[in-house]
Amino acid sequence: MRGGSRPSRVDVDTSPGRSIAGGNSLIRGEGVNEKRWVWAVCWMVFVVLNASAARAEQTPLACVTCHEALGGAFAKPIAEWKESVHYLHDIACDHCHGGDATVVVGNLLELSGDEFAAIQSAAMSKAHGFVGKPSGQDMFSMCARCHSASVMRYAGSIMGEAYLQNKGGPSCVTCHGAHRNVMPAVPGSCSKCHKDTTGFAQIDPMNVTDASIAQLSRIRIRLAEEKTLGSKPSLAPRFPGEMDSYQIGLMAFGGVVFLFLIGYLVYAILERSDEK
Numbered sequence: 001m002r003g004g005s006r007p008s009r010v011d012v013d014t015s016p017g018r019s020i021a022g023g024n025s026l027i028r029g030e031g032v033n034e035k036r037w038v039w040a041v042c043w044m045v046f047v048v049l050n051a052s053a054a055r056a057e058q059t060p061l062a063c064v065t066c067h068e069a070l071g072g073a074f075a076k077p078i079a080e081w082k083e084s085v086h087y088l089h090d091i092a093c094d095h096c097h098g099g100d101a102t103v104v105v106g107n108l109l110e111l112s113g114d115e116f117a118a119i120q121s122a123a124m125s126k127a128h129g130f131v132g133k134p135s136g137q138d139m140f141s142m143c144a145r146c147h148s149a150s151v152m153r154y155a156g157s158i159m160g161e162a163y164l165q166n167k168g169g170p171s172c173v174t175c176h177g178a179h180r181n182v183m184p185a186v187p188g189s190c191s192k193c194h195k196d197t198t199g200f201a202q203i204d205p206m207n208v209t210d211a212s213i214a215q216l217s218r219i220r221i222r223l224a225e226e227k228t229l230g231s232k233p234s235l236a237p238r239f240p241g242e243m244d245s246y247q248i249g250l251m252a253f254g255g256v257v258f259l260f261l262i263g264y265l266v267y268a269i270l271e272r273s274d275e276k
């Protein structure tokens, strides 16, 4: 029979806060020698693989059992989620949507309409914090349970504010998708809403601020200048930190030639004064 106990993912320490903080502190931790590092990574891979395998065989979540049986648009999120980085890290439906995933579903075909409705409302219950399709601040709160730094960065940005104020800014899932999380192509995915995406690949799309707009216009002015100069990039760097290696090489070469000329001049002068 299906149902029953809570799936093993909780036992392997993938609860919201801990899973992320734990991962980070392991990676960033100082003084961890290399061998222990390698072992830790192997162990984590083992645990994760084991846990997913165990989950697949043991107790499917109520959400998955019912939505898969309903099929079509109900099941689509599940197929997408199974290809996501969240699935790999044991982040399940209820971690985002809330509700009670431990409800025993039983054989759906044998249920009466009332029984089905009772099971559904027990699983998708507001009392267990169920959220269907989040919008506005609710979307940010959903993701912030585990990605608080990313959410804060985006919420304070021009596009984040445009989203919260309902002014057409993209939400987290506009760019990343809700169930099969992807890293959006930049600037490809931006052209849905922006006509001119020149320079977009050079800014942080999660944190568009007045500073990035200024940065963009500098990039655009430079590109326009290069165009009028016959598309040859100028050799002198415009901004510090923008020197390409060939420019550095060229300047070093110039320096060497200059020093050589000075040396030769000194040599020639000394030679002449010797002759006198």
Ligand code: HEC
Binding pocket: 062, 063, 064, 066, 067, 093, 094, 097, 098, 099, 100, 101, 103, 105, 116, 119, 120, 123, 124, 131, 132, 133
């Ligand atoms: C017994 C069947 C059943 C179970 C169990 C179940 N659902 Fe549903 N779910 C449905 C049906 C039917 C709908 C569509 C009708 C509705 O929204 O009431 C739905 C709709 C949804 C929606 C869309 C809501 C919206 O506002 O568009 C989400 C999200 C969802 N379910 C998530 C979950 C999650 C998460 C769980 C597990 C905690 C879960 N469901 C468990 C049957 C179920």
Ligand code: HEC
Binding pocket: 063, 064, 067, 073, 074, 077, 078, 081, 086, 091, 092, 093, 094, 095, 096, 097, 132, 133, 134, 173, 178, 179
């Ligand atoms: C990472 C968080 C996250 C996880 C995990 C997640 N969802 Fe969702 N889900 C969302 C968000 C956000 C939306 C709203 C998407 C939108 O507005 O386009 C959503 C929407 C839905 C919808 C409504 C789809 C629609 O287009 O009407 C259903 C049904 C659903 N989820 C079911 C599930 C089920 C079942 C699972 C587990 C297999 C699951 N979700 C796992 C975040 C999540």
Ligand code: HEC
Binding pocket: 015, 016, 019, 020, 085, 086, 089, 091, 095, 096, 139, 142, 143, 144, 145, 146, 147, 172, 173, 176, 177, 178, 181, 182, 183
């Ligand atoms: C319960 C915790 C949890 C929730 C809630 C959650 N995530 Fe995640 N998310 C993770 C974990 C764990 C990973 C994989 C490890 C990592 O990259 O930090 C991840 C990875 C990601 C990645 C890939 C990051 C990368 O570097 O490849 C994206 C994008 C993402 N999540 C978006 C979202 C969005 C959007 C929401 C809200 C709709 C959300 N997540 C909600 C835990 C969560």
Ligand code: HEC
Binding pocket: 140, 143, 144, 147, 149, 150, 151, 154, 155, 159, 170, 171, 172, 173, 174, 175, 176, 183, 184, 186, 204, 205, 206
């Ligand atoms: C306009 C598109 C866009 C929106 C909207 C967006 N992201 Fe991102 N996100 C990206 C891109 C592109 C990256 C990867 C490159 C980067 O960070 O510069 C990224 C990176 C991430 C990462 C990886 C770690 C990090 O912070 O770089 C996470 C997690 C994430 N986003 C979650 C979210 C969440 C949660 C939201 C909503 C609050 C959100 N994103 C909104 C485009 C977007």
Ligand code: HEC
Binding pocket: 158, 159, 162, 167, 168, 169, 170, 171, 174, 184, 185, 186, 187, 189, 190, 191, 192, 193, 194, 200, 201, 204, 205, 208, 212, 213, 216
């Ligand atoms: C769903 C539509 C949407 C998508 C997709 C989108 N944006 Fe935006 N973006 C907006 C809105 C709305 C504003 C706010 C416009 C305003 O207030 O002037 C904005 C503003 C900006 C600005 C500052 C003003 C400007 O127009 O130059 C930049 C830069 C920007 N977005 C970059 C990006 C990048 C990079 C991506 C892709 C990763 C992206 N956007 C995807 C809607 C979108």
